[in-house]
Amino acid sequence: MEEADLERLLDKVVSRAIEAYAVQVPSSIPPVLTRTQFMDLLDISAPVATALFKRPDFPVNREFGNPRIPTGLLLRWIDQHTDWVEANAGEEFKARRNYATG
Secondary structure, three states: OOOOOOOOHHHHHHHHHHHHHOOOOOOOOEEEEHHHHHHHHHHHOOHHHHHHHHOOOOOOEEEOOOEEEEEHHHHHHHOOHHHHHHHOOOOOHHHHHHHOOO
């Protein structure tokens, strides 16, 4: 196999992997959320947000000084934890999500 053929094959495989695992973030949501933006988005209280931030599987980043939530990872987490979201998110979030997903 020629080097150029191998490069084309690798490019194709990488592109497919990126497409398969990419999370589309709506442009109306910032790429990284503050705690307040996160609570407003999910329509949850401060104690619920605190409990989430303590979960080892929750995508919170503390490297910026204050906790920040990467929106793409949050959307993926929501997809993977639908039962938690159904039990804990506020009605406003559920209505927006239902509208967005049809």
